[in-house]
Structure formats: structure tokens, C-alpha cells
Amino acid sequence: MFKDITLGQYYPGESVIHKLDPRTKLSGTMLFLISLFINDKFIGLGLAFLFLMTMIKISGVPLRFITRGLKGIFLIVLITVLFSVFYVDSGTLLVEFWVFKIYSGGLANAAFIALRIMLLVIGSSLMTLTTTPTRLTDGLEKGLRFLNVIHFPVHALAMIMSIALRFIPILTQEMNKIMKAQMARGADFEKRGFLRRIRGYVPLLVPLIISAFRRAADLSQAMDARCYHGGKGRTKMKPLRYARRDFIGYLVLFSFLAATIAIRIMPCGC
Amino acid sequence: MALIDILHLFHSFYRYDESGSVSGTKAALKDVTLSIEAGSFVAVLGHNGSGKSTLAKHINALFLPSKGDVKVNGRNTRDAGEVLLIRRDAGMVFQNPDNQMIANVVEEEIAFGPENIGVPTEEIWERVGDALERVGMTAYRMHSPDRLSGGQKQRVAIAGVVAMKPQCIILDEPTAMLDPMGRREVLRTLHELNEKEKITILLITHHMDETIDADRVIVMDDGEVVLDDVPSVVFSHVEELRSRGLDVPVATQLAYELRQKGLELPDGILSEEEFVEAYLKLCK
Ligand SMILES: Nc1ncnc2c1ncn2[C@@H]1O[C@H](COP(=O)(O)OP(=O)(O)O)[C@@H](O)[C@H]1O
Ligand SMILES: [Mg+2]
Numbered sequence: 117m118f119k120d121i122t123l124g125q126y127y128p129g130e131s132v133i134h135k136l137d138p139r140t141k142l143s144g145t146m147l148f149l150i151s152l153f154i155n156d157k158f159i160g161l162g163l164a165f166l167f168l169m170t171m172i173k174i175s176g177v178p179l180r181f182i183t184r185g186l187k188g189i190f191l192i193v194l195i196t197v198l199f200s201v202f203y204v205d206s207g208t209l210l211v212e213f214w215v216f217k218i219y220s221g222g223l224a225n226a227a228f229i230a231l232r233i234m235l236l237v238i239g240s241s242l243m244t245l246t247t248t249p250t251r252l253t254d255g256l257e258k259g260l261r262f263l264n265v266i267h268f269p270v271h272a273l274a275m276i277m278s279i280a281l282r283f284i285p286i287l288t289q290e291m292n293k294i295m296k297a298q299m300a301r302g303a304d305f306e307k308r309g310f311l312r313r314i315r316g317y318v319p320l321l322v323p324l325i326i327s328a329f330r331r332a333a334d335l336s337q338a339m340d341a342r343c344y345h346g347g348k349g350r351t352k353m354k355p356l357r358y359a360r361r362d363f364i365g366y367l368v369l370f371s372f373l374a375a376t377i378a379i380r381i382m383p384c385g386c
Numbered sequence: 387m388a389l390i391d392i393l394h395l396f397h398s399f400y401r402y403d404e405s406g407s408v409s410g411t412k413a414a415l416k417d418v419t420l421s422i423e424a425g426s427f428v429a430v431l432g433h434n435g436s437g438k439s440t441l442a443k444h445i446n447a448l449f450l451p452s453k454g455d456v457k458v459n460g461r462n463t464r465d466a467g468e469v470l471l472i473r474r475d476a477g478m479v480f481q482n483p484d485n486q487m488i489a490n491v492v493e494e495e496i497a498f499g500p501e502n503i504g505v506p507t508e509e510i511w512e513r514v515g516d517a518l519e520r521v522g523m524t525a526y527r528m529h530s531p532d533r534l535s536g537g538q539k540q541r542v543a544i545a546g547v548v549a550m551k552p553q554c555i556i557l558d559e560p561t562a563m564l565d566p567m568g569r570r571e572v573l574r575t576l577h578e579l580n581e582k583e584k585i586t587i588l589l590i591t592h593h594m595d596e597t598i599d600a601d602r603v604i605v606m607d608d609g610e611v612v613l614d615d616v617p618s619v620v621f622s623h624v625e626e627l628r629s630r631g632l633d634v635p636v637a638t639q640l641a642y643e644l645r646q647k648g649l650e651l652p653d654g655i656l657s658e659e660e661f662v663e664a665y666l667k668l669c670k
Contacts, residue, residue, distance in 0.1 A: 279488065342499040351500075353500070
């Protein structure tokens with residue numbers, strides 16, 4: 117289950133999307149997420165879907181690589197969908213049993229929400245898949261630099277984020293290793309029952325947390341040894357500079373947002 | 387003046403109880419005095435807990451002396467204003483390659499150090515390219531460190547230090563987690579850096595065979611330096627090394643045992659070749 121999380125992984129490539137300034141990608145992701153919540157019609161989500169698929173195509177990241185990451189959140193989607201089916205009672209009544217009634221409107225609503233969550237997750241993972249954590253840090257740091265005025269520790273926060281992203285795959289690997297080691301000694305992670313299953317994970321979390329702390333101590337020492345002393349006086353191998361492709365990127369983004377808003381305002385029943 | 391001067395260095399770790407007062411001390415270094423000459427290749431041997439890592443961290447100003455002084459290039463590690471310069475001159479590579487990588491791409495990983503000391507952008511690119519070449523990892527420039535072998539990861543870590551143009555590299559058991567091939571790669575890289583770039587190498591290890599090509603071997607036990615000489619002399623103290631929980635290289639061991647049985651093999655045999663040569667001479 118954990119090896120399937122692609123969120124936070126980097127997929128090396130040379131595409132335009134990879135080369136875009138991280139600030140462009142950050143704003144792009146933000147705008148895309150906002151657009152998902154502006155949408156209240158299927159056609160709007162359809163547009164978002166088309167937009168995202170085009171971006172993925174351009175990025176060269178295999179679709180299968182991305183959808184693998186969806187397995188991890190499948191349960192969340194399922195629960196949300198189940199709730200939202202019963203939440204809406206418009207349209208025609210389709211099924212009725214005991215106190216539950218399923219309307220066509222409920223089904224549509226559930227499908228809408230499921231699609232929205234999928235797009236949300238895929239959209240945000242595309243950013244991390246095509247941006248190295250270092251670039252992401254740089255983007256955040258430079259994009260949010262204005263917050264330094266109120267003494268908000270922008271650099272420190274960006275560094276924490278990038279290190280967290282860097283260690284997700286390592287800790288995931290470790291989790292699998294510990295899991296196998298416990299299974300070899302008879303632990304059963306497939307137990308029936310929610311609570312028993314959760315309890316089964318405790319012997320896994322304890323070694324994982326201890327090891328994470330050990331890694332953190334090692335890493336901080338290694339960073340000290342390499343003269344890290346915060347953002348002051350630090351230069352960059354790859355300083356951020358907007359290029360022509362970024363302006364085109366912003367243009368595409370705002371056109372997409374404008375189209376989304378237009379669809380929202382559009383008086384139609386679809 | 388030597389590159390590194392360690393004078394009567396003591397280091398204690400303290401254990402504290404709940405109220406915050408000291409409930410136990412552990413003397414990890416006891417009166418260590420050493421000087422390391424620029425350009426030398428020095429190996430430090432010692433079993434677990436003998437104080438090797440503690441010593442290494444003092445040279446990098448990661449630890450400060452409980453008593454005594456550590457000077458790198460004449461700069462005292464107690465001098466807070468000099469710490470960055472000390473760390474630039476004496477770089478450090480740690481045991482676990484995964485826990486010392488900050489970036490997700492090899493070239494960015496190597497740039498981390500130069501960025502921290504404020505090297506201008508163009509020069510960072512030059513240094514990164516150069517460092518990659520020095521450790522023979524140019525082909526992996528755009529790779530993710532996670533996908534590299536252990537030996538390659540350590541070479542990247544070494545390149546990360548080389549890019550800061552250090553005078554000295556301290557390596558704390560860099561080969562402990564590597565397979566034999568990875569160990570050979572790392573050792574070869576270190577010897578090349580020492581010979582071609584004249585970078586001083588301080589290699590901490592507990593593999594005897596990694597020390598036989600060093601200029602000097604320092605043996606530590608329980609926080610003290612107990613032997614300090616060229617490898618052939620250090621490894622002639624077979625009994626003493628054994629009593630300190632250390633082995634000797636296989637060829638040395640064999641020569642020692644045969645000598646005990648009355649064969650007149652000379653002292654100071656370290657490698658198989660030397661052994662074969664001495665043995666053939668004996669047969670004549
Ligand atoms: N952070 C620490 N806290 C307490 N004791 C420590 C700490 N680090 C090391 N020691 C102790 O100091 C001694 C020397 O440790 P170390 O320098 O790591 O030895 P080596 O690297 O040779 O194995 C050991 O007895 C160890 O238990
Ligand atoms: Mg150690």
C-alpha cells in the first residue's frame with residue numbers, strides 16, 4: 117500500500133513542464149485546485165480533466181505512474197462517495213432499502229465529487245513529479261519572500277518541506293522493510309477488523325519513528341558539516357529566473373481559469 | 387604548523403536525570419594529542435566505541451572540546467567566528483550515505499556545500515562539473531541519489547565535499563555499509579584525490595585492509611591513541627592489536643603465525659604480494 121504513494125516523488129524528465137519555473141508550477145497548481153472548487157458542472161470538470169491530461173501528456177510522465185498513486189487514497193474516495201450518494205435527494209428515486217434512498221441526483225453528486233478528488237490529487241502530484249524538491253523549495257522561498265517582512269521564517273519552512281519530500285521515499289522503503297521483517301516473525305497485517313488492523317501497525321510505527329529521529333539527527337549533522345547556516349549569504353546553483361515559457365504558461369493558466377469561470381456563470385442545466 | 391593540530395583533547399558525554407543535573411559521564415576522548423600533516427593519507431582504526439567518530443566531529447567543529455584544543459589551519463574550533471572556514475577546509479563524509487543527502491538530483495546534491503558558503507552561480511557550475519569528474523560520476527549527474535549503488539552514493543558525498551575545495555576530508559567509516567566492490571571504488575577515489583589533488587585524507591575504518599596503503603595508521607582504544615606509526619610498524623604489534631579487539635590483515639596474520647612456528651619471515655608484511663615474495667625468498 118505504501119509503495120504506491122507517488123505523491124512527493126520526482127520523475128526525471130526534460131519536458132517544458134519540467135523546465136517551467138517552480139513559481140509558475142506552484143501558482144498553476146493553486147489555480148488548478150481553485151478551479152476545481154469553482155466548478156459546479158460536469159462540463160467544467162471535463163475541461164479541467166482535459167487540461168490536466170494535456171499537461172501530463174506534455175510532461176512525459178506515464179499516466180500509469182501517476183494513477184498508481186491513486187490507490188493509496190482509494191479508501192478516502194470511496195468513503196466520501198458513499199456519504200455523498202445519500203446526501204442529495206433530488207432527481208428520481210432509484211433504489212430504496214430500509215432508511216436509505218438513492219436518487220439519481222445523489223449518484224451524479226457522488227460521481228462529481230469522486231472526479232473532483234481524483235483531479236485534485238493527480239493535479240498536485242504532477243507538480244511534485246516534475247519539480248525536484250530543491251526547485252520546489254526555491255520556488256516557495258522566492259515566491260513567498262514578501263512574508264520575510266513580518267519575520268515569517270520562509271527559508272526554514274521551505275527547507276523543512278523539501279527535506280520531508282526527500283525522505284518520503286526513503287521512509288517508505290524502510291516501512292516496507294520493517295513490515296517484511298515483522299511478517300517473517302509471524303506478524304499479520306491483513307487482520308480482519310478495523311481496530312485490530314490499526315493495532316497491528318503499532319509495532320511498525322515505533323521502529324519507524326525511532327529510525328526517522330536517528331536519520332534526522334544524522335542529516336542535521338551532515339548539513340552543519342557542509343556549512344549550512346540558514347538562508348543568509350546563500351547562493352544558488354540554479355537561481356530562479358522567469359523565461360518566455362513561463363509567461364506562456366501563465367497565459368494558458370489564466371485562459372483556463374477564465375474558461376472555468378465562464379462555465380460556472382453559464383446558465384445551463386448540464 | 388601542521389594542517390590539523392589536536393592538543394590534549396578531552397571529550398565527555400553527560401547523562402542528565404529528570405531534574406536536569408548530571409547523573410553520569412562518559413569520557414569518550416582522553417588526552418588525545420595528534421597532528422596531521424598536509425597532504426598525508428591517515429587511517430584511524432579502533433573497535434566500536436573507541437572514540438573515532440567523536441574525534442572526527444571535533445575536527446569539523448561539530449563538537450567542542452571539554453578540555454584541550456583542536457586547530458585546523460591554525461583556526462581554533464572554539465572560535466565561533468571561524469567555524470564555517472574550518473568546515474570548508476575540513477570536509478566530512480559520514481557512514482550512512484542516505485542520511486547525508488539533501489537533494490534529489492546528484493548535481494544539486496554536490497552544489498549544496500558551495501551554495502552554503504556563497505560561491506557565485508557560474509563558479510558553482512564549474513566546481514560541480516569538476517568534482518563529478520574527480521570522483522568519476524559525471525555520467526550520473528542528473529540521476530536521483532536514491533537509485534545509485536552504495537559505492538556511488540558515497541562517491542557523490544565525497545564530490546559534495548570536494549566541490550568546497552577542502553584541504554582535508556574526514557571520512558567516518560564511509561565503507562561500513564558497502565559491498566566489497568563499493569568499498570574498492572571509494573578507496574580508489576580517496577587515493578586518487580590524495581595523490582592528484584594533494585587533499586589530506588583522514589579515513590576512519592575498521593577494515594584493516596583499507597589501511598595498508600595509508601601513510602600512517604592511528605589506533606584508538608577507549609578514547610586514547612595507543613599506536614601511531616606507518617602501517618608496517620603498527621601491524622607488527624599483532625598481540626597488542628588483538629588485545630584491543632582488532633584484527634590484522636590476512637597476510638600479516640599468516641606471516642605472524644608462521645613466525646611463531648619458527649619460519650623466519652620478516653616483520654611488516656601487509657599484502658599478499660609481499661607475503662609471497664618473502665616466502666619465495668625463504669624457500670630458496
Ligand atoms: N551522543 C552520545 N551520547 C552519549 N555517549 C556517546 C554519544 N556518542 C558516543 N558516545 C559514547 O562515546 C564513546 C565513543 O563513541 P564513538 O566516538 O561514537 O566511537 P566509535 O566511532 O569509535 O565507535 C562510546 O562509548 C559511546 O557510547
Ligand atoms: Mg563511529
